Amino acid sequence: MKKRVLSFLTAAVMTTAMILSGCSGSQTAATTAAPAATETKAETTEAAKTEAATTTAAPAEKKEIVVGFSQVGAESDWRTANTESMKSTFTEANGYKLIFDDAQQKQENQLKAVRNFIQQDVDYIVIAPVTETGWDTVLQEAKDAGIPVIIVDRMINVSDDSLYTAWVGSNFLQEGYDAVAWLDDYLKKNNKADSDINIVTLQGTIGSSAQIGRTNGVEEKMKDHPKWKMLERQTGEFTQAKGQEVMESFLKTYKDINVVIAENDNMAFGAIDAIKAAGKTCGPKGDIIIISFDAVSAAFDSMIAGDMNVSVECNPLHGPRVAEIIQKLEKGEKVDKIAYVKEGVFPADTAAAEKPKRQY
Amino acid sequence: MNKGKAFIKRLTGYRLFLPLFCLVLVLFSNLIKTPGFFEVTIKNGVLYGYIIDVINRASDLVILAVGMTLVVAASGGTDISVGAVMSVAGAVCCFILSGGQQSVNEFVNPYILGVLAAILAGILCGCFNGFLVAKLKIQPMVATLILFTAGRGIAQLITKGQITYIRVESYKMLGSSIPGIPIPTPVFVALIVVLLTYVLLKKTTLGLYIQTVGINAKASKLMGIKSAMIIFLSYVFCGLCAGISGLVASSRIYSADANNIGLNLELDAILAVALGGNSLAGGKFSLLGSVIGAYTIQALSTTLYAMGVSPDQIPVYKAIVVVVIVALQSTELKRMVSKLQTNVKSGKKVA
Numbered sequence: 001m002k003k004r005v006l007s008f009l010t011a012a013v014m015t016t017a018m019i020l021s022g023c024s025g026s027q028t029a030a031t032t033a034a035p036a037a038t039e040t041k042a043e044t045t046e047a048a049k050t051e052a053a054t055t056t057a058a059p060a061e062k063k064e065i066v067v068g069f070s071q072v073g074a075e076s077d078w079r080t081a082n083t084e085s086m087k088s089t090f091t092e093a094n095g096y097k098l099i100f101d102d103a104q105q106k107q108e109n110q111l112k113a114v115r116n117f118i119q120q121d122v123d124y125i126v127i128a129p130v131t132e133t134g135w136d137t138v139l140q141e142a143k144d145a146g147i148p149v150i151i152v153d154r155m156i157n158v159s160d161d162s163l164y165t166a167w168v169g170s171n172f173l174q175e176g177y178d179a180v181a182w183l184d185d186y187l188k189k190n191n192k193a194d195s196d197i198n199i200v201t202l203q204g205t206i207g208s209s210a211q212i213g214r215t216n217g218v219e220e221k222m223k224d225h226p227k228w229k230m231l232e233r234q235t236g237e238f239t240q241a242k243g244q245e246v247m248e249s250f251l252k253t254y255k256d257i258n259v260v261i262a263e264n265d266n267m268a269f270g271a272i273d274a275i276k277a278a279g280k281t282c283g284p285k286g287d288i289i290i291i292s293f294d295a296v297s298a299a300f301d302s303m304i305a306g307d308m309n310v311s312v313e314c315n316p317l318h319g320p321r322v323a324e325i326i327q328k329l330e331k332g333e334k335v336d337k338i339a340y341v342k343e344g345v346f347p348a349d350t351a352a353a354e355k356p357k358r359q360y
Numbered sequence: 361m362n363k364g365k366a367f368i369k370r371l372t373g374y375r376l377f378l379p380l381f382c383l384v385l386v387l388f389s390n391l392i393k394t395p396g397f398f399e400v401t402i403k404n405g406v407l408y409g410y411i412i413d414v415i416n417r418a419s420d421l422v423i424l425a426v427g428m429t430l431v432v433a434a435s436g437g438t439d440i441s442v443g444a445v446m447s448v449a450g451a452v453c454c455f456i457l458s459g460g461q462q463s464v465n466e467f468v469n470p471y472i473l474g475v476l477a478a479i480l481a482g483i484l485c486g487c488f489n490g491f492l493v494a495k496l497k498i499q500p501m502v503a504t505l506i507l508f509t510a511g512r513g514i515a516q517l518i519t520k521g522q523i524t525y526i527r528v529e530s531y532k533m534l535g536s537s538i539p540g541i542p543i544p545t546p547v548f549v550a551l552i553v554v555l556l557t558y559v560l561l562k563k564t565t566l567g568l569y570i571q572t573v574g575i576n577a578k579a580s581k582l583m584g585i586k587s588a589m590i591i592f593l594s595y596v597f598c599g600l601c602a603g604i605s606g607l608v609a610s611s612r613i614y615s616a617d618a619n620n621i622g623l624n625l626e627l628d629a630i631l632a633v634a635l636g637g638n639s640l641a642g643g644k645f646s647l648l649g650s651v652i653g654a655y656t657i658q659a660l661s662t663t664l665y666a667m668g669v670s671p672d673q674i675p676v677y678k679a680i681v682v683v684v685i686v687a688l689q690s691t692e693l694k695r696m697v698s699k700l701q702t703n704v705k706s707g708k709k710v711a
Binding site for chain 2: 074076077079080203232233234235237239240241244245246249252266269270276277278279298301
């Protein structure tokens, strides 16, 4: 009997602990943020002094730049490449010391990490935010401590722009423009510039910045092409399974689809499967042109296999661009608030040559 | 005249009449905007058409709904971890077949090993849930919340956070079709699961036991039924179903996508049980009702796609249809309507 009671208790404690850590964390982080702000301010200066006196005294002479980087997690190839880019840029050989923190998809972990960075008195804080909102308090703390904050990848939504120094990321609107420009070029090369073109779009998760930017970019530039017709847009939620399901439906509704625009590679893979199952062909030698975004490594495989026509890159290699900004700030120069990374367009005929050069 | 009335009364009195009626209603609403909805042709040796899409795509959900029905019936609670368990099963299968690599073009280990391991993973998850609910008497939603949150994390750990691709034709067959057979494989899988479960419940006393335990666990214990064991088994069975469903979902995309396999499907599975006219409080249940509910949900999605409803409005339409279907089956509403009718009748007499 005793044993049973004991086992029940341990299990109960474990479950509550797991649930608490899983669900209620963000709330506590938000509510405790305000009082913590005043506390940490007083503490940081002291902590920084003592720490500078003891541990970081030696590196300080070498003028090593300490960068704290809070990453979302490791949910995809893209994210891993993003992390690698940071790690390979901010090396000791380049004169940096990188403190890396993996937030495991939770904003409260990121808030904790940023506060730790402030306590350690790092020179720069780099954040790849999990969510857009909820950053005001912690960024104010960083600002009060005099630490510049650089946001990468997703944009944040704060009441005061001066809370962060710069943002580095992809220009999704430009990616949309690039896709249209490529299609225009491709059609001209294949002497189809004057024929009617029917397009369907597999959109990303509605409301995500990638979906909004890419949809608007394509829509804006399509106005220059009166012969192109957007038959329908439907969300595939950025997943292969949904992309396939929606494409199956498109193929039954419209008999003459010429172009499929998939707002990420995974949905394009699903669409390709659906097209093949419907007895049609796609790719450079097929009936339907597939335009995709992201250019992950599996997309290159698909292009080499002759299924996909083009993938517009969403570059995760933010490290060098962030380093550039930091170097400018070190020299006391002004930096642009918004810095886009360079992104390429990779058509199928270059895929085989490009693949070995890709880092993600 | 009387005969016809009696027939209609018998028909509407039939338990599955309302769920079936709703399914048919959803399907036939397509005739307004998509006249070709029921057209079926053969493409690449496989049946092709909207209606085939509905039956094919609903298979994952049907399998889940079967397991969910038993859990609901026996314990009066729901298993909200099934979506996460699907992703665990998919991850285990792909991990074994790929030998830990990120993308393979041939099996590293035999196919059957991956399948068995995935099903075993599903059963183990079910055992864990069942133990918490049946033995430790933790509320079902709280107990299954653990795997709901932790499950995808486990799957991520197994796949090392990456999408694992198995680019082998025979791996795709479970989710698409076997050459020479015109019906998509998931349809068969769903059919087999439903039939076996149906036979198991009807030919053994298990179905009766589950109902008894669901209606009153204490009374059934006094009668000599091991109610804790029955509840435990229902969760194990639900885990098994989630494992099978995860295999099908993984085979459809020939990869293990830990973030997205079975995402939000646990809610659809619960909804399928409810749409099938089952009480979520446990007790009496109808397996076929849940199956019909699952097909109704998929019919609704496919219908909205076919009608070209814009993506930001889809949830609204879905909500409206679900509210209407659930309200149609509510006994309280029926009582209100009949009360109204008698009031009107008696009012007439007085006048």
